[in-house]
Amino acid sequence: MSFWGELKRRNVFKVGAAYLIAAWLILQVASITFPALNLPGWALTLVTVLLIIGFIIAIILAWAYEVTPEGVKPTKQVPLADSITHVTGQKLNYVLVGLLVIAVGYICILKFYPAKTLVQTEMASSVIEHEAPATDVKETPKTIAVLPFE
Numbered sequence: 001m002s003f004w005g006e007l008k009r010r011n012v013f014k015v016g017a018a019y020l021i022a023a024w025l026i027l028q029v030a031s032i033t034f035p036a037l038n039l040p041g042w043a044l045t046l047v048t049v050l051l052i053i054g055f056i057i058a059i060i061l062a063w064a065y066e067v068t069p070e071g072v073k074p075t076k077q078v079p080l081a082d083s084i085t086h087v088t089g090q091k092l093n094y095v096l097v098g099l100l101v102i103a104v105g106y107i108c109i110l111k112f113y114p115a116k117t118l119v120q121t122e123m124a125s126s127v128i129e130h131e132a133p134a135t136d137v138k139e140t141p142k143t144i145a146v147l148p149f150e
Contacts, residue, residue: 007063014092015062016055021099023051028106 007013030047065074066088 010063010066011089011092012059012062014089014096016059018092018095018099019055019058021096021103023055025099025103025106026051 027044027048030044034043
C-alpha cells in the first residue's frame with residue numbers, strides 16, 4: 001500500500017481536517033472574547049501557538065493509534081483484517097459535517113449581522129451630522145491641541 005493510501009486508511013486526513021476547523025472556530029471565539037476580557041495581546045498568540053503544536057500532536061496520534069471496540073491501541077497491534085477504520089472514518093465524517101455546519105453558521109451570522117466597530121459608529125455619526133439641517137446643529141470649529149513633550 002502506498003504512503004498516501006496508508007494515510008487515508010488511518011484517517012489522518014480526516015483528523016487533520018476536523019482539527020483545523022475546530023482550531024479555526026476556537027481562534028474566532030478567542031479573538032472576540034479576549035479583548036472583552038481585557039486579556040493581554042500575547043494571549044491570542046499563545047492560543048495560536050498551542051493550537052499549532054496540538055495539530056502536530058493530533059496528526060502523529062492519528063497515524064500511530066487506532067480506535068477499536070476494546071479501546072485505543074497502537075496501529076501495529078491491530079491486524080489489517082480486524083481494523084475498523086471505516087467505522088471510525090464514518091464517525092469522523094459526522095464530526096466534520098457538524099463542525100462545518102457550525103463554521104458556515106458563524107460566517108453567515110457575521111455576514112448578515114456584522115459587529116459594529118468604533119470606526120463604523122464614528123462614520124455613521126459623522127454622516128448623520130452632515131445630513132442634519134444646519135439650523136439644528138451648532139458648528140464648532142475644528143481645532144488641534146498641541147501638548148509639550150516632557
